Amino acid sequence: MTSRDAVGAPLELVDLDRELSWAEHELPQRERTRHVHSLHPYLGKFVPQLVEVCLHRHFAPGQRILDPFAGSGTTLVECSTFGARSAGVDVSAFNVLLARVKSARPDPAVPAALAEAITRIDDVAPAPTTSTYLKEWLHPDALADLLRYRALIDPSSVAADVMRVVLSRSARSARRAPHHNLESPRRPETGPYWCHKHRRECRPTSDARQFLRRYTTDTVARLTEYAGLRHDVDAVVHHADSRTVDLGTTFDGVITSPPYPGRIDYHDQHRYAFDLLGLHGWQDREIGAPSRGLSRRAIESYCDDVASVFANARRFLRPGAPVIIVIDDVRDLYDRILELSGLTIVDERRRHVDRRTGRRDAGYYEAVIHAVA
Ligand SMILES: C[S@@+](CC[C@H](N)C(=O)[O-])C[C@H]1O[C@@H](n2cnc3c(N)ncnc32)[C@H](O)[C@@H]1O
Known part of the structure; x- marks a missing residue:
């Protein structure tokens, strides 16, 4: 995606979304892992505060938000504390279990x-x-x-x-x-x-x-x-393929972070859970799975697959609904993906990601894309 230009200034500073760029000391781990967000480790999770800011920027309580790549359910949990209804879709049975447990209405028993x-x-x-x-x-x-x-x-x-x-x-x-x-x-x-x-x-x-x-x-x-924080709103998690799922209702927008090609195996990272809980894997439907490699063909089918997800989601979005996509798009694939999916880009900013997990010691930049249906 082409960033806006500016005379002499580094692009990341021109486009930097400061409200979404926290230094470690501004957003320490205990805040990022508040309440149910760390009910279980999950590699590739949103920072909940990122979703919280996007909800306040683009949405209002009472609206219905979709995350077609729900993962561990961060969007749904934040929607529930914000007061918005939500639905998530994920292809991994374990992620669906986790997202359901995290976002469900509490049962006092x-x-x-x-x-x-x-x-x-x-x-x-x-x-x-x-x-x-x-x-x-x-x-x-x-x-x-x-x-x-x-x-x-x-x-x-x-x-x-x-x-x-x-x-x-x-x-x-x-x-x-x-x-x-x-x-x-x-x-x-x-x-x-x-x-x-x-x-x-x-x-x-x-x-x-x-x-x-x-x-x-x-x-x-x-x-x-x-x-104590959750509003009495629905949060529904579908175990399905987002390219084809029938959501059966209309949404006011999307907040999501798609998988990226070759980076994380979303099934295999929880292999112990699949074996212990007897869950069925859908690895063949996982978009961007490392087993597909990074050949030109693999990247092309990644673009087609993600575009199909957004095109399918668009069927359930009201016209003009905001679609917020957070992605570390190192291959500049998302201009094409948005075009293929029929979404219109409004704005793209970058957010700086401070050192977060494991032994990764340098920060990096993620794109925050604001498109509309
Ligand atoms: C970057 S993660 C999302 C993480 C999420 N934002 C969170 O905070 O936990 C991408 C997710 O997309 C899911 N996914 C991959 N292919 C999919 C498909 N065809 N349909 C639905 N979900 C899919 C993966 O299982 C993974 O959980």
């Missing part, structure tokens, strides 16, 4: 059900698993406790999905992954290793129960805080 479950862990036998991934990535004692907890999940209970999220988060923490690379560990650590995060020798854990207990308490606290 959940905290007691969660607290009770953890006290009954020794009452049940671990249900067996055939997953070689789980056997390789978890110490047998840790896996046994996770399988006990899984056996406690009653599918008809109001707390079933929240328990699934607690189970998945505990499995992620108990994995034989080095502490400095929980996002994309390459191989299981089976003995002591040098930990770049803690700057000392660390060991993989055999104790998943500590995480089940800790995340039970943390989840109850986060859900309770969110319950």
Whole structure:
């Protein structure tokens, strides 16, 4: 996308959207991970404050907002605290589970059900698993406790999905992954290793129960805080392909961050959850999946796929509805994507992303595109 020009000034300063560019000290991690936003780790998440600012800029409470790439549900959660109705779509069954748990109307019976479950862990036998991934990535004692907890999940209970999220988060923490690379560990650590995060020798854990207990308490606290902030509005999450989904209603706009080619595998990052929870994967429908590579053909089909998502979303948007797209468009693909999808660009600004996650040490710029249907 062509940025506006200016005499001698660096483009990123000309186009910089200062309201959306926070330095680490202005927006510390505890703010970015407020209430349900850190119910479970998810690589590739929006900063909630970004959605909050966009809602105030472009929308009003009572309107209905769509996120066709809902991921972990950041847009939906922020819509609910803003007072807007929302719907999200995601192709990954785990992301849908997580987004539903985070954005659902609070059920007052959940905290007691969660607290009770953890006290009954020794009452049940671990249900067996055939997953070689789980056997390789978890110490047998840790896996046994996770399988006990899984056996406690009653599918008809109001707390079933929240328990699934607690189970998945505990499995992620108990994995034989080095502490400095929980996002994309390459191989299981089976003995002591040098930990770049803690700057000392660390060991993989055999104790998943500590995480089940800790995340039970943390989840109850986060859900309770969110319950006090949330308006009584609908937040619907569809498990579907956004290129073809029938949303069945009209929306006042979109706030979204699409996947980018070859960058993040949105299924594989939660492999432990798919295996533990018996979820079905739709990898073949995941747009931009790294397994497709970065050939010219792969990039072309990425453009066609994202354009199909926006063209499909446009069928459900009122004319003139704002479409806000946040993307690190290093290949300048979005001019073409917007043209293909029939959206009209109004404005494009950049936001500076300060050092955020993992060991990435330099900031970078993301485009914030404002288009209309
Ligand atoms: C950048 S992430 C969105 C993150 C989200 N903004 C958040 O804060 O959690 C992109 C999402 O698009 C989803 N996705 C990829 N292909 C899709 C498709 N065909 N239909 C719907 N969702 C898709 C991925 O599973 C991933 O969760």
